Amino acid sequence: MSISRITTGLKNKSFSATEITRQALDFAGRENPKTNAWLLLAHESALASAARVDEQIAAGHDPGPLAGVTVAVKDVILTKGIRTTCGSKILGEFIPPYSATAIDRIEAAGGIILGKTNCDEFAMGSSNENSAFGPVRNPVALDRVPGGSSGGSAAAVAQNTAIVSLGSDTGGSVRQPASFCGVVGVTPTYGRVSRYGLVAYASSLDHIAPFARSVRDAATLLEVIAGRDPLDSTSAGAAVPNYAAHLDGNVRGLKLGVPVEYMKHATGETADLIHKAIRDLEDLGCEIREISLPATDYAVAAYYIIATAEASSNLARFDGARYGTRATESGTLGEMYRNTRGQGFGAEVKRRIMLGTYVLSHGYYDAYYVKAQKVRTLITRDFTRAFESVDAIVAPVSPFPAFKLGEKVNDPMEMYLSDIYTITGSLAGIPCMSVPCGNTSEGLPVGLQILCNHFQESKMFRLADAYEQR
Amino acid sequence: MKLTEAQVEYVAKLANLSLTPEEVGEMVHHLGGILEHMDKLSEINTDGIEPMRQVLYNDADSLRPDVERESLTNEAALSNAPVSGNGYFKVPRVIER
Numbered sequence: 207m208s209i210s211r212i213t214t215g216l217k218n219k220s221f222s223a224t225e226i227t228r229q230a231l232d233f234a235g236r237e238n239p240k241t242n243a244w245l246l247l248a249h250e251s252a253l254a255s256a257a258r259v260d261e262q263i264a265a266g267h268d269p270g271p272l273a274g275v276t277v278a279v280k281d282v283i284l285t286k287g288i289r290t291t292c293g294s295k296i297l298g299e300f301i302p303p304y305s306a307t308a309i310d311r312i313e314a315a316g317g318i319i320l321g322k323t324n325c326d327e328f329a330m331g332s333s334n335e336n337s338a339f340g341p342v343r344n345p346v347a348l349d350r351v352p353g354g355s356s357g358g359s360a361a362a363v364a365q366n367t368a369i370v371s372l373g374s375d376t377g378g379s380v381r382q383p384a385s386f387c388g389v390v391g392v393t394p395t396y397g398r399v400s401r402y403g404l405v406a407y408a409s410s411l412d413h414i415a416p417f418a419r420s421v422r423d424a425a426t427l428l429e430v431i432a433g434r435d436p437l438d439s440t441s442a443g444a445a446v447p448n449y450a451a452h453l454d455g456n457v458r459g460l461k462l463g464v465p466v467e468y469m470k471h472a473t474g475e476t477a478d479l480i481h482k483a484i485r486d487l488e489d490l491g492c493e494i495r496e497i498s499l500p501a502t503d504y505a506v507a508a509y510y511i512i513a514t515a516e517a518s519s520n521l522a523r524f525d526g527a528r529y530g531t532r533a534t535e536s537g538t539l540g541e542m543y544r545n546t547r548g549q550g551f552g553a554e555v556k557r558r559i560m561l562g563t564y565v566l567s568h569g570y571y572d573a574y575y576v577k578a579q580k581v582r583t584l585i586t587r588d589f590t591r592a593f594e595s596v597d598a599i600v601a602p603v604s605p606f607p608a609f610k611l612g613e614k615v616n617d618p619m620e621m622y623l624s625d626i627y628t629i630t631g632s633l634a635g636i637p638c639m640s641v642p643c644g645n646t647s648e649g650l651p652v653g654l655q656i657l658c659n660h661f662q663e664s665k666m667f668r669l670a671d672a673y674e675q676r
Numbered sequence: 677m678k679l680t681e682a683q684v685e686y687v688a689k690l691a692n693l694s695l696t697p698e699e700v701g702e703m704v705h706h707l708g709g710i711l712e713h714m715d716k717l718s719e720i721n722t723d724g725i726e727p728m729r730q731v732l733y734n735d736a737d738s739l740r741p742d743v744e745r746e747s748l749t750n751e752a753a754l755s756n757a758p759v760s761g762n763g764y765f766k767v768p769r770v771i772e773r
Contacts, residue, residue, distance in 0.1 A: 303752040396731040410730050439738040440730070507714045518691060525692070527767050529756035539768050540692075548694030553702075556693060560684070560703055561710060563691040577717050579727030584720070586728060619709050635731030660732060 209369060209423045212274045216263060223263075223274035227256035227318050230276045234320065234367035241343045241352070243361035245281050247321040248288050252276075255318045262316070270316030272430055277312055278368035280359045281322040282329050283414060284403040285309055288319070292405050293327040293337040296530045296550030306403020307438070308372060308414045308431040315430045320368050323358030327552045328521065329374050329407045331355045332382060332621050333614065336554045341611055346388055346651060350608040353383030356417070360387040363417045370427045371417045376408050377509050378603070378628025380415040381640040385603035385653025388642045390424045390670070391417050395660050396635030397442040399428070400435030408516035409440075411509075411632050421641060421671040425449035428663065444661055452664045453671040458491030460669060463596035467502040468627055472602050475646040480602050483643040483654045486676055487600065492669075497596060499588040502630055504581050509629040510622055511565050511578035518562030524550065557618060586634040593659040598669055600656055602627050603640045607650035627655060637663045641670045679708045 207215075215221050231247055238244045262269040279285060282292045284302035286309075291297045309319060326336040334342040334357025342357040344350040345365040352361045356373025360383035363371050373380040375393040384391025392415055399414045406412060414431065418424035432446045464484060472480060488494050526532035526546030533545035551559070565574035592599060605624060614621050631638035637660070640653035654673070658666040684703045688695050695703065750763050759766040 300756055303748055303755055436740040504717055504720050507717050511714060526758060527765050532758035539770050542768055543692040544694040547692055559691050560687055561707055564687045576727050580722035580725040581717060583725050583728040618706050619713055
């Protein structure tokens with residue numbers, strides 16, 4: 207069901223919010239053993255939210271734009287009173303004392319937080335195989351990964367166990383799983399959505415980001431969660447447009463750039479599907495032109511330096527003192543810190559903390575960290591220059607479709623390199639999204655990435671919606 | 677850039693991370709490979725380029741009025757503590773009597 211069918215059905219009294227929430231909880235519980243997408247279903251609080259929506263409708267009040275809409279939430283986003291693990295043993299029993307601003311806004315809009323979804327530990331990974339609670343399987347092909355790090359949130363929407371979901375995107379963690387699972391995933395402009403209550407991985411790159419089965423639903427959800435929040439000093443003050451109202455299908459004359467640096471690596475069926483999508487956009491009246499983003503080849507290196515440096519600092523807070531598990535054999539305070547972290551973090555998180563600590567350490571700071579920040583400036587300039595002549599950029603999301611579980615776990619560098627097409631937009635802080643553009647001969651979904659200039663979500667949604675409705 | 681075991685152990689100490697001997701070995705291997713890729717950055721000329729620390733940062737947006745507001749209660753703040761007592765977090769003794 208779409209958001210509008212749910213809100214209309216509630217208004218017409220075809221069903222109640224309690225009925226659809228109860229059904230959704232049952233269905234998610236039954237389906238979950240197949241994919242392991244959900245870590246927790248919040249029966250009690252979800253039904254309480256549904257009851258509130260039903261009361262409002264009965265009293266003749268407007269229950270809000272997300273009334274009765276079930277929302278799956280990645281387990282790195284805090285939900286008051288509902289366990290939030292970040293996919294990590296170190297927070298295995300953590301019950302947040304407050305909710306993220308995005309969660310408060312969804313609940314105020316009548317949305318039903320159905321539960322928490324599996325993810326790579328602390329959002330670090332591209333396959334959802336780094337969760338302390340087991341990998342997630344792709345609902346489209348159960349022997350394959352759903353992508354990561356927001357694999358559970360993508361799978362929940364693809365599996366129809368939630369209407370929409372929230373993930374987090376730092377270097378592609380929403381766009382890539384959206385592409386792998388055949389759903390829509392949107393990374394808004396940096397700062398468009400408050401990060402308050404999103405457990406920090408790399409603060410200058412982190413975003414809370416929506417998944418949905420249609421562009422329209424993703425736009426509706428983003429509109430609810432976007433906007434200035436005094437609790438996040440990096441949240442943007444710019445007014446939030448009515449995104450869904452601008453989905454008029456009119457894309458004639460839009461100039462779309464295709465970056466040569468992206469297409470030169472694209473091969474096989476993924477490349478064929480992207481080329482076909484570009485021809486379809488041309489048929490809709492868009493003008494296609496080749497563009498160049500010359501710093502692209504340096505993006506993966508710059509990203510994994512900046513992101514891990516910020517992570518090494520952000521994850522210092524997990525020390526066994528204030529929250530999380532504490533190692534039992536802790537003689538001195540120093541041993542408590544080291545053992546708690548050594549036992550509580552998984553392999554990939556340790557690797558990134560080590561890498562980040564190394565690039566920030568004396569003697570390497572300028573050569574790695576400052577250099578990477580300068581390259582980030584160059585990557586951002588590439589986009590600024592490109593958007594002087596095009597309205598949007600279209601590109602692949604991932605070089606390949608969903609791969610098999612276990613296929614890439616032993617080569618972290620190869621896993622990092624697969625983020626090449628999503629990382630550039632993250633570094634520049636521009637809005638970008640994945641919209642399904644067909645399946646390979648094996649039936650694996652492929653996503654088309656659309657990137658626009660800062661705060662041009664409306665244009666991005668209009669193009670994606672026109673393409674989706676073609 | 678190749679890493680030695682001693683370097684890995686030094687960085688682990690900076691990061692307050694206990695690693696098993698097997699983990700140290702894996703770090704030498706994996707981090708070495710990753711850093712080799714990072715060295716690619718030396719190819720690109722960044723003379724005169726400002727480092728970018730934050731995207732779209734706007735001072736006017738970043739400030740809010742300095743007014744008192746409710747914060748977490750002591751009880752809520754301690755609710756996830758592994759060990760607490762008398763309204764405080766408890767950790768192993770750091771000062772000898």
